[in-house]
Amino acid sequence: xxxxxxxxxxxxxxxxxxxxxxxxxxxxxxxxxxxxxxxxxxxxxxxxxxxxxxxxxxxxxxxxxxxxxxxxxxxxxxxxxxxxxxxxxxxxxxxxxxxxxxxxxxxxxxxxxxxxxxxxxxxxxxxxxxxxxxxxxxxxxxxxxxxxxxxxxxxxxxxxxxxxxxxxxxxxxxxxxxxxxxxxxxxxxxxxxxxxxxxxxxxxxxxxxxxxxxxxxxxxxxxxxxxxxxxxxxxxxxxxxxxxxxxxxxxxxxxxxxxxxxxxxxxxxxxxxxxxxxxxxxxxxxxxxxxxxxxxxxxxxxxxxxxxxxxxxxxxxxxxxxxxxxxxxxxxxxxxxxxxxxxxxxxx
Numbered sequence: 486x487x488x489x490x491x492x493x494x495x496x497x498x499x500x501x502x503x504x505x506x507x508x509x510x511x512x513x514x515x516x517x518x519x520x521x522x523x524x525x526x527x528x529x530x531x532x533x534x535x536x537x538x539x540x541x542x543x544x545x546x547x548x549x550x551x552x553x554x555x556x557x558x559x560x561x562x563x564x565x566x567x568x569x570x571x572x573x574x575x576x577x578x579x580x581x582x583x584x585x586x587x588x589x590x591x592x593x594x595x596x597x598x599x600x601x602x603x604x605x606x607x608x609x610x611x612x613x614x615x616x617x618x619x620x621x622x623x624x625x626x627x628x629x630x631x632x633x634x635x636x637x638x639x640x641x642x643x644x645x646x647x648x649x650x651x652x653x654x655x656x657x658x659x660x661x662x663x664x665x666x667x668x669x670x671x672x673x674x675x676x677x678x679x680x681x682x683x684x685x686x687x688x689x690x691x692x693x694x695x696x697x698x699x700x701x702x703x704x705x706x707x708x709x710x711x712x713x714x715x716x717x718x719x720x721x722x723x724x725x726x727x728x729x730x731x732x733x734x735x736x737x738x739x740x741x742x743x744x745x746x747x748x749x750x751x752x753x754x755x756x757x758x759x760x761x762x763x764x765x766x767x768x769x770x771x772x773x774x775x776x777x778x779x780x781x782x783x784x785x786x787x788x789x790x791x792x793x794x795x796x797x798x799x800x801x802x803x804x805x806x807x808x809x810x811x812x813x814x815x816x817x818x819x820x821x822x823x824x825x826x827x828x829x830x831x832x833x
Contacts, residue, residue: 486510490831491616492805493543497535500809504543506612508620509604513558516626518570523614524549524640524798525824527670527731530812531754532601541601547614548574548599549825551629551639561623569635571627571788572614573642574598574778577605578625590780615805617831627785630792637797640670640823641788643778644798648675648727649787651750651776652682655725659683664726664742665704668695670815670823671729671752673799676702679727681794687723689715689739698799698821710734716742721769729753740765740773748772798823804830 486507493504511517529546531537550572554564564570579585579595586593597604600613612619629638648671657663663684665675672688679686680703687706688699696707708715716738724747726739731753740749740761747769751759761773779787791797799822803811811824 487618487620489612489616489618491545491612492808493545493612493615494533495543497540497542501533501546501615501812504545506543506545508612508618509609511556511558511620513560514623515558515620516554516561516564516570516623517556517618517620518550518552518572518626519555519618520550520552520614520616520828522551522636522639522828523547523826524643524800525808525811525815525826526640526643527815528643529613530815533812541603541610544601545612545615546600547616547826548572549639549642549644550599550614550619551635551642552618555618558623563623563628564626569629569631571629571638571642572599572619572621572625573627573646573784576611576621576625587782588780591778615808615826617828625781627781627788629788632795633792633797636802636825636827637800638788638791639825640674640798640800641791641796642784644670644674644823645678645791645796646779646784646787647671647752647777648678648729649790650779650783651727651752651774652679652684652725653783654776655748655750657682657684657725661685661724662687662722662744664689664723665729666710666726666734666739667729667753668699668822669729669818670798670820673698673702673822675727675729676704677796678790680704681790681796687719689726695821721745723747725750727752731755733757736761736773737765740771743769743771745769746771748774750774750776752776798825800825802827804833806830806833
């Protein structure tokens with residue numbers, strides 16, 4: 486076993502504190518990674534505070550991991566020491582399941598999350614990227630293009646793929662009108678990606694406070710949803726709406742912004758059940774759908790796309806000692822647009 490340093494929550498809602506733990510000894514199919522940066526995802530907060538239930542403590546969060554390969558096993562062929570790599574939301578999956586599908590493995594049984602899960606041995610808790618190093622099977626390591634800075638690329642491993650997957654699946658591109666609900670850590674990535682795909686992009690945000698940023702990221706239009714006129718003027722406007730927010734909204738009002746055969750895809754996680762009128766769907770043969778991260782194959786495709794188009798997240802770099810303050814600020818939407826932890830700060 487190898488000793489790792491990180492920050493962990495000891496119990497639900499407990500502040501994260503320095504924590505020493507063990508990583509498994511690298512095997513012949515493993516890649517050892519020196520973690521340089523790790524993004525802060527809102528799901529880290531949900532899980533560290535046990536807001537979704539089933540949390541395993543102590544918990545080292547973090548699934549937007551960017552780092553450098555420090556060693557490889559004898560059977561590793563895709564990576565070498567010094568490569569820039571990433572680790573996303575899962576580090577293993579069932580390779581023998583009858584329902585296995587490498588194009589959709591995020592929806593298949595046997596997924597092992599990067600943290601708050603149990604390793605393939607069925608005993609050892611997984612620990613995430615708020616740490617100085619990790620050991621991951623080669624098949625779950627992603628290559629980060631060399632032209633992308635590692636700090637700003639880290640959020641691509643969750644926020645990036647979470648937006649890329651539905652945009653790609655529902656064929657956002659030239660001739661398509663796409664709306665992004667929310668301009669936070671997820672939403673700003675949606676604007677950048679949809680624009681790079683060639684879509685006509687609109688931001689639907691509560692106010693116009695981030696309008697300048699939205700237009701800079703590639704949005705052609707920006708509307709405030711606290712203005713009732715928005716929902717009147719945009720009825721039947723969009724082919725695809727991506728809803729990134731987890732707050733309560735008027736679902737029917739947003740569904741009515743879709744064209745006939747339009748789709749609204751949910752990637753945010755509301756706490757309460759979704760109240761939808763059947764008439765909001767059947768009146769336009771509309772679809773209300775959901776989407777969750779992406780497969781390893783699709784995540785690598787996303788990273789290559791971002792490398793080609795020089796897409797990264799807009800970030801605020803923080804030392805790990807500020808993580809509890811950062812958690813509180815994320816909950817208040819007080820970040821533009823993604824916190825990223827500089828793991829060099831662990832040495833302090």
